[in-house]
Amino acid sequence: MAKRLLTYENAVRWAPLLVLLALMLLFTAINPAFLTERNLARIAIAAAPALMVAVGVTFIIIMGSIDLSMEGSISLTAVLFCFAFVQFGGTLAAGAWLAVPLILLAGAGIGLVNGLVHVRLRIPSFMASLAIGFVCTGAAILVTGGDIVKIDDDVFRALLTWRILGFPLMVYVAALGVVVAWVILSHTRFGRHLYAVGGGEELAHASGVNVGRVRLVGFVLAGLFYAVAAILQVAKLGQAESVTGANFMFLSITSTVVGGVALWGGIGGAWNTLVGVLIVFVINNGMVVIGLPDYVQNGMLGVLVIIAVILSTDRRSISFVK
Amino acid sequence: MSTFIKDFIEKETISRRNFLLASAAGLTTAAIPGVFGGGAAQAALTDPAIAWSYRDRASAYWNSIVSGGEAFVESIGKPKDFLVNLINEGSSEKSLADIKAFLAKTNGNCAIACDANDSPNARPVAEAVQAAGGYISTIWNKTDDAHPWDFGDNWVSHMSWSDEKPAEQTARILIEAMGGKGGIVHLGGIAANNPAVERLNGLKNAIKDFPDVELLDAQPADWDTQKGAALMSQFLTRYGDKIKGVHCANDNIAYGVIEALKAEGIEGMPIVAYDGNPEAVQMVMDGQLLATVFTNPHWGGGITAALAYHAAIGSFKPSEEPKEHREFYGPTIMVTAKEAADFKAKYLDSVPTYDWTDHWGPSNGQIQYK
Numbered sequence: 001m002a003k004r005l006l007t008y009e010n011a012v013r014w015a016p017l018l019v020l021l022a023l024m025l026l027f028t029a030i031n032p033a034f035l036t037e038r039n040l041a042r043i044a045i046a047a048a049p050a051l052m053v054a055v056g057v058t059f060i061i062i063m064g065s066i067d068l069s070m071e072g073s074i075s076l077t078a079v080l081f082c083f084a085f086v087q088f089g090g091t092l093a094a095g096a097w098l099a100v101p102l103i104l105l106a107g108a109g110i111g112l113v114n115g116l117v118h119v120r121l122r123i124p125s126f127m128a129s130l131a132i133g134f135v136c137t138g139a140a141i142l143v144t145g146g147d148i149v150k151i152d153d154d155v156f157r158a159l160l161t162w163r164i165l166g167f168p169l170m171v172y173v174a175a176l177g178v179v180v181a182w183v184i185l186s187h188t189r190f191g192r193h194l195y196a197v198g199g200g201e202e203l204a205h206a207s208g209v210n211v212g213r214v215r216l217v218g219f220v221l222a223g224l225f226y227a228v229a230a231i232l233q234v235a236k237l238g239q240a241e242s243v244t245g246a247n248f249m250f251l252s253i254t255s256t257v258v259g260g261v262a263l264w265g266g267i268g269g270a271w272n273t274l275v276g277v278l279i280v281f282v283i284n285n286g287m288v289v290i291g292l293p294d295y296v297q298n299g300m301l302g303v304l305v306i307i308a309v310i311l312s313t314d315r316r317s318i319s320f321v322k
Numbered sequence: 323m324s325t326f327i328k329d330f331i332e333k334e335t336i337s338r339r340n341f342l343l344a345s346a347a348g349l350t351t352a353a354i355p356g357v358f359g360g361g362a363a364q365a366a367l368t369d370p371a372i373a374w375s376y377r378d379r380a381s382a383y384w385n386s387i388v389s390g391g392e393a394f395v396e397s398i399g400k401p402k403d404f405l406v407n408l409i410n411e412g413s414s415e416k417s418l419a420d421i422k423a424f425l426a427k428t429n430g431n432c433a434i435a436c437d438a439n440d441s442p443n444a445r446p447v448a449e450a451v452q453a454a455g456g457y458i459s460t461i462w463n464k465t466d467d468a469h470p471w472d473f474g475d476n477w478v479s480h481m482s483w484s485d486e487k488p489a490e491q492t493a494r495i496l497i498e499a500m501g502g503k504g505g506i507v508h509l510g511g512i513a514a515n516n517p518a519v520e521r522l523n524g525l526k527n528a529i530k531d532f533p534d535v536e537l538l539d540a541q542p543a544d545w546d547t548q549k550g551a552a553l554m555s556q557f558l559t560r561y562g563d564k565i566k567g568v569h570c571a572n573d574n575i576a577y578g579v580i581e582a583l584k585a586e587g588i589e590g591m592p593i594v595a596y597d598g599n600p601e602a603v604q605m606v607m608d609g610q611l612l613a614t615v616f617t618n619p620h621w622g623g624g625i626t627a628a629l630a631y632h633a634a635i636g637s638f639k640p641s642e643e644p645k646e647h648r649e650f651y652g653p654t655i656m657v658t659a660k661e662a663a664d665f666k667a668k669y670l671d672s673v674p675t676y677d678w679t680d681h682w683g684p685s686n687g688q689i690q691y692k
Contacts, residue, residue: 042559
């Protein structure tokens, strides 16, 4: 006897994906050009850096904290990446590839500082990460002096221009990032600890989980993913400046929640985040493609986000929402 | 408590009390100058502090404004850091609060250059400066009904740039490159910003003369590279090959457009931009952009501070100047492939030295209201 398919739990679990498919059907019905390979690739390009940010913040949200440092973190790592890239020869072939591991380390370092401030100084993650984000933005302005740093290397830009099966290389990099995050969350002990901390910190602590260390590693991982996002963003635009990280905070947290990762922790995963990011970018793209006037677009995005959250989170199990 | 904080709180309390009293009488604008004896009877200030209040350090444009301000303070024999930076980060509330704090700190003995961030904020800023007896010159944002000459000598001047004509000119260059026919998309600034409206109007004016040219779509990209790239790729899905030319409201958007086209392997699309930032001028030289428009922010930044300062020390009396010296347009310079190299050598590779006592030389006539 098969288990009942149409349970409330199943409905909630699959709701984000159904919302995504429904949106795609809707936009395609109004303008068939929406569902062309070219347009799907455009959505994927726009979404790739944001997806890495959202995956990064997913680690943090799952353990019941919040990370608001992404805008500053991305701006700073993007700018440093461009400087390092130019410093190491300006082309991948000349040795500029060194900038990649260097910036991943820098990103992880920022995450570590974030985690240390939060865990060791016992400052709420909300305040700690916000403050670190501001520091990073300031540092990015300081090192650039407000100027744009450009990268002009066709080999590096192949991340944007080289296509496999119609999608640029950077989309595959982002996909790989999601798989890595999924493995970490679902198939490692650390991943289970993240859920345990998010589900109930006291209980996790009582069960012998080193909560402080789990939090630290979570922030380091997030910082690492932000650095990947920064590199993809530079690949996408060929430049970095102190506002390169702008808008990522709202975008990534909204996407994560829309995909069904609960802000109170312990619920959701990498696939939820992937679907959430796609929902937000499909809406953004679709609204222009079907020709919605610009003054309706923001309002529409807000309404759709609320609907998606209503459908995709199991709110029966929580007694209050803050 | 430090005396500064004490002074500040005292000032704030006094001005709030006055504001309440005046509001109660329904005479906010008229009453405050009355309380302080009005601007006309003021004596000139000696050695006023100088500040620039602006959005942020994260763009070439505002950095250029600040460099002009610093060049001016150096010209009066002060170090660069004599210029106080009041950065509002795009918040009108912070803009006003910073200026009030600066007025309190200097006791009104100050000259302020300012972009009020949005139009409605210009009036409360000017009122605060007048109430404290300081001097202010503004650029870009103010409402049409607020005029410096209604604020005695304290609101020295307002400079803006009329973007409609230059944007129309870039549109004509664009249409010419398109062979006089085909579809254009416009990627605009923040929808409610004055320059965004004017730059789109300029495009619309130019299109009227070309029956075979169609404005396919115009949507805001918020002055932003990232949004420019995303919006351009969405336009490509909606209009595809119908797009024969791209009209961008500023250089930053154009950078994003160029990258979005690069991702699609589209080359040689006619694109025009606005602002004349160094990167964009280079792109004009490389043939990636057809044209951009330079508004000389370095001069704008210097002269705005200079006007406030010289009015403050009594070099001239604003209320005795004609109206075209109180509200005027700043200079605009068209940069196309033809003049890009000369332009770069003259304005970007080396910064020209300006005579900061020539207050109105490069300006462009009195501001006209429709």
